[in-house]
Amino acid sequence: MWTRRLEMTTHESMHKMKLIQSLSLFFLTHFHVSSEDTPTVGSRNIPRLVLSKDVIRGTFVYQIYQKHTVLFHHEDSGEIYVGGTDFVFKLDLDRYQITQNISLEATREEPCQRDPCENVITVIQKFGDILFVCGTNGHRPHCWTVASSSANVTGHQDGTGISPFTYTQNSLSLTVEGDLYAAASLDTDGSSLQFRRKSGRRANMWMYDSWVSEPTFVSASWVKRKDDPAKEKIYIFFREKNSDHNPEADPWISRVARVCKTDEGGSKRFFQNTWTSFLKARLVCGFPDESLYFNRLQDVYVQHAENWRDTRVYALFTSSWNATAVCVYSMETIEGIFNNSTFKGYDKAVPEPRPGTCVRNSRMLPLATVSVVRDHPEMSDWVHSVHSTSPFYVSNNNYTKIIVDRVQAADQNMYNVLLLATDSGKIHKILESGSEPFIISQTEISSNSTIQSMKLDSKKKKLVLSFAEKIYVVDLLSCNEYNKSCADCVLARDPYCSWTTSGCAPTVPEGIQNVIDGKISVCSALTSDHNQVNRTRRNAASPEDEASLTQLTVPKGVPFYLSCPIDSYHAVYTWRHGDQSSPCLQMQSNCLLLLPDKRRQTVGEYECVSEERDYVNVVKRYHVTEQGDQRHSGNRGKASAVAAQTLWITFGLSLCLFSN
Incomplete structure (x- = not known):
């Protein structure tokens, strides 16, 4: 009944539909038709495939929307902890279950000075079998310790300098051999932000006020040296306000800084409880020959190696012209800058030991060495990426987070796969093969919010994504x-x-x-x-190789679209008819070919052919006849249904045109 009514309507208003079809033809001819989320075929700088939701293996829905969430994953276990507003719970990534639920509502001895009086968890770390959790606690930061085997809160302490006062303020934390390193504001307005060693076996340490200018701390990482633990360092990645106030200069500069793990501060008379080994250098990501740089560091992933020199830093940057880039740095290169560069603004003889050197007893360092660190901590030389002349990857996508997995392939070689999250909730999987990125796929996650936190379990090959309303577990082994x-x-x-x-x-x-x-x-x-x-033999497909032939009878005097699915957005699609070839007109994930209303010599066989690297494939085959050809009268019902579908496609395209 519905199809018959549509046919009647079509006959009664054919002259109106022809106008719409003409406009649609103009639209298709002059504009690319695809959704914002769909890549354009034929380019290598886009995801090859858009994956379905089949890659999602687990979903956990929050009872209420979360303003902020934090994920903590311990490399040696399958446990992952999730912190939100007034709670921490543990996920089992094998059974996709919540195995531990810890309630941490705001605990205040006096009424909150601000509303709402809630405890947004901002820090989750682990000391052996003890879980260390900190939160905003109604604008009075607090920390608790929780036994991993139970949900019992066993202790608490002041969290100022570890957790921010509100979840919107910048902060980070790191545990190293029982010591807690943290960056969080000391004041309710978010000021006095600096990187410190806050508690643990070693002395508490502070930064000198002039070392950074309005910093935004992004990441901190401990790089181990099995052959020489005494020289191990903590690396801090951040961006800060540019001291160059030229209107053409970017307001931000990205940095890498380091402090020695063994640093205990200076003597009682000079630099007591203050870092004596702090040095910083500029991270360069861009096109140096054109003086074009991505200056705003957004996220960092440190890929550790057995030999610390082989450790790599993958850094995600944005720019003032709304582009993002990934630059890759060698830890050996970073250390080379700190060990060999001159000190910016310092033109005297470099004292011994060299400023920034890790020593057994920092309290015994001479005044001359510590004075250079105090007054001239910045290196003159810049840290360039391993690809030096350009970023590894540049995109117009607004990426917000980066993780890198190391994967052993069938050839037994190891390959790096970058997992990049966009601000619209997509995950791009990018292969690092030499100096060229290959965008394997795009996974679209259905969500009403952006990704707040992202963690990888490399052993299980699962990616955990936390949104405001739910958590998704993505299976990277979904083939x-x-x-x-x-x-x-x-x-x-x-x-x-x-x-x-x-x-x-x-x-x-x-x-x-x-x-x-x-x-x-x-x-x-x-x-x-x-x-x-x-x-694999180009243009030599045997009959059994070809796509099955679809018999299609179309109505006379009506424009008609043939369609074939896009199997790869890296392929080039062509419609072939006899000795004629026509390009693909893309509409989302399909390739269309318009058969005009005045069809002369347009009946016969059509092939939709894709070409990608050394692979030529016939994706779809049609044998087209017009109504009135008795040889295919049995296909009229099918033709009417397809015609109706085509008219609705045409109508939809026209609406797109008019709405714009």
């Missing part, structure tokens, strides 16, 4: 999205997945894979799968 064929699996260049006798599955040593360049010639190893061998 079903590439399961159409060996070629599809190999072209993905996803080191997590390889082609096996069971299809595209989590990588095993005997799996078929080509992470380096994605060439599908490796599929010829599947001697039992002759279809895959034949598909």
Whole structure:
């Protein structure tokens, strides 16, 4: 009944529809038709695939929306702790269950001076079997200790300098061998923000006031040296106000700083309980030859290595022109700047020991050495990325968080995969292969908010994402999205997945894979799968290789669209009809071909062909006839349904045009 009514309406108002169709044709011809979330086909600087929600393995919904959440993951366990407003709970990533729920409502001896009187958790750290939790506590920061095996709160202390007064204020924390390092404001207005060693076995330490200017601390990391623990350092990544007030200068400068783990401050007469080893240097990310830089550090992931020199720093930057970039730094290069650069503004002989050197007893350092640290902590030389002349990756996406996983592929080599979160809740999976990024996929997470916190369990290959309303657990080993064929699996260049006798599955040593360049010639190893061998031969597909032929009868005198699905946004799609070729007109995840109302020599066979690297594939095949051709009269019902669908597509495109 619905189809018949539509056919009647179509006949009665055909002259109106022709106007709409003409406008739609103009729209398709002159404008790219795709949604904001859909990549444009034929480019390499976009995600190859848009993955479905099948990669989501667990979902945990909060009882109320959370203003702020923090995630803590211990590398040696499958435990992950989530902190929100008045609570901390533990997730089991194997069973996707909450196994521990800790209530931490604001505990005040006097009424809150501000409303609401809530305890937003901002810090979760671990000391052995003890969980250390801090929160805003109604604008009077407080910390609690909780036994990991129970939900019992066993102790509490003042949290000023560890937790901010409100969740919107900048803060960070780090535990190192029983010592707590933290950056949080000492005042309710967010001022007096500096990086300190707050508690633990070693002495509490402070920064000198003039070392930083209105800083925003991004990350802190302890880099171990198994061969020389006495020289281990804590690295701090932050951005601060630029002292250059030139209108053309960016207001922010990104920095890396370091302090020695063994630093106990200076003597009682000079620099007592103040860092004697603090040095800072500028992080450069951009195009030095054009003096074009990304100066606003947003997030950092430190990828540790057995040899500290091989440790890498992946830093995410934004710019004043609304672009983002990823730059990669070598810890050996960073240390080289701190050990060899001159001190900015200092032109005298460098005293011994060199300022910033880790020593057994910092309280015995000579005044000359500590004075250089106090007055000239900045290095003259800048820290350049390993790709020096340009960032590793530049994008117009507004990325907010970065994590890097190290994955062993079927060839037994290790590959780095960048997991970047956008401000609209998407996750981009990017392969680092040499100096070129390869954007494997985009995972769209359904949410009404941005990602507040993100953690990776590398052993389980699961990514945990916390939003205001819920938590998602994403399975990085979900390979079903590439399961159409060996070629599809190999072209993905996803080191997590390889082609096996069971299809595209989590990588095993005997799996078929080509992470380096994605060439599908490796599929010829599947001697039992002759279809895959034949598909590597350009323009030589056998009948059984081709897509099944769809018989289609279309109404006379009505424009019509043929459609085929986009299997890869890196491929180039072409419509072939006899000796003629037409480009793809993209509408979201489909390629369209318009058959005009005046069709001369347009009946016959049409093929939608994709070309990607060394793979040519016929995605869709149609045999088109017009109504009145009795040889295909049995397909009229199907043709009417497709015609109705086409008219609705046309109508939708027209609405898009008019709405703009």
